[in-house]
Amino acid sequence: MAGCGCGAAAPNAELLEFPKTDKRRFLHVVYRVGDLDRTIKFYTECFGMKLLRKRDVPEEKYTNAFLGFGSEESNFAVELTYNYGVDHYDIGTGFGHFAIATPDVYKMVEDIRAKGGVITRAPGPVKGGSTVIAFVKDPTGYIFELIQRCSTPEPLCQVMLRVGDLERSIKFYEKALGMKVVKKTDRPEQKYSIAMMGYAPEEETTVLELTYNYGVTEYTKGNAYAQVAISTDDVYKSGEVVSLVNQELGGKITRQPGAVPGLNTKIVSFLDPDGWKTVLVDNEDFLKELK
Numbered sequence: 573m574a575g576c577g578c579g580a581a582a583p584n585a586e587l588l589e590f591p592k593t594d595k596r597r598f599l600h601v602v603y604r605v606g607d608l609d610r611t612i613k614f615y616t617e618c619f620g621m622k623l624l625r626k627r628d629v630p631e632e633k634y635t636n637a638f639l640g641f642g643s644e645e646s647n648f649a650v651e652l653t654y655n656y657g658v659d660h661y662d663i664g665t666g667f668g669h670f671a672i673a674t675p676d677v678y679k680m681v682e683d684i685r686a687k688g689g690v691i692t693r694a695p696g697p698v699k700g701g702s703t704v705i706a707f708v709k710d711p712t713g714y715i716f717e718l719i720q721r722c723s724t725p726e727p728l729c730q731v732m733l734r735v736g737d738l739e740r741s742i743k744f745y746e747k748a749l750g751m752k753v754v755k756k757t758d759r760p761e762q763k764y765s766i767a768m769m770g771y772a773p774e775e776e777t778t779v780l781e782l783t784y785n786y787g788v789t790e791y792t793k794g795n796a797y798a799q800v801a802i803s804t805d806d807v808y809k810s811g812e813v814v815s816l817v818n819q820e821l822g823g824k825i826t827r828q829p830g831a832v833p834g835l836n837t838k839i840v841s842f843l844d845p846d847g848w849k850t851v852l853v854d855n856e857d858f859l860k861e862l863k
């Protein structure tokens with residue numbers, strides 16, 4: 573809505589300010605795995621994650637396991653979903669990787685190799701840059717990037733997704749989610765650009781790494797990766813903001829704001845312009861879930 577000329581902010585302009593002042597942080601990333609016990613063993617033994625909690629929902633025939641490097645009250649976590657009897661998933665071409673920061677990628681790769689882990693990219697400087705990286709494949713086929721970085725409060729530091737229009741995605745995550753571009757890199761020789769989107773510098777917290785490969789506007793999504801969860805103080809106001817931004821940039825609300833039946837946790841879910849899903853979770857309800 574345009575300003576009315578009386579000096580007061582238009583209602584939509586006020587609403588669009590909300591995500592910037594809301595209490596937001598990355599809570600967890602949700603994805604499906606074909607063998608829960610094997611994945612938990614791999615993440616704890618090869619990556620050094622801790623099993624934080626587990627819940628079985630037999631009436632819906634699935635089990636969740638939460639793993640990470642610290643308490644979910646302040647750290648990012650992975651939420652693994654095992655659907656009874658489903659041992660294989662299609663990861664698609666759009667999902668990129670999760671990332672783990674570690675002070676010595678070479679040593680971590682050596683340890684993972686010794687434990688039988690699959691290294692898909694040997695340790696060394698990233699093509700076109702200097703940061704030391706390596707890629708590891710988990711038992712379902714998800715790629716984890718290992719990134720050499722001095723000690724950090726959040727080792728589980730990236731979720732990388734490929735997008736078809738980087739500027740459109742940046743606008744979406746800024747406006748709908750209140751994120752900032754914490755780093756932008758263009759590598760013309762490698763024909764890609766990336767935008768790290770988040771709520772704090774990438775060395776301090778998890779960021780969403782959006783990758784644009786020159787000329788590629790579409791990817792497949794498969795059925796393995798699900799969504800990232802981010803906290804909010806108000807799912808209803810957040811939903812109004814997302815609806816407004818969807819009208820301008822695309823995407824859509826997939827679950828209207830409200831409590832999840834049986835859980836009492838208020839959420840709102842939506843797709844970005846490429847179809848990647850985010851769920852916003854009420855801050856207080858989330859903390860109650862952890863008790």
Ligand SMILES: C[C@@H](O)C(=O)SC[C@H](NC(=O)CC[C@H](N)C(=O)O)C(=O)NCC(=O)O
Nearest residue numbers: 668693697698699703705734762764783785
């Ligand atoms: C540190 C940070 O800059 C990176 O690690 S970027 C990693 C780099 N990403 C890409 O190449 C993205 C484009 C690619 N076509 C894709 O869609 O994944 C990377 O994976 N480099 C590979 C390497 O061997 O250096």
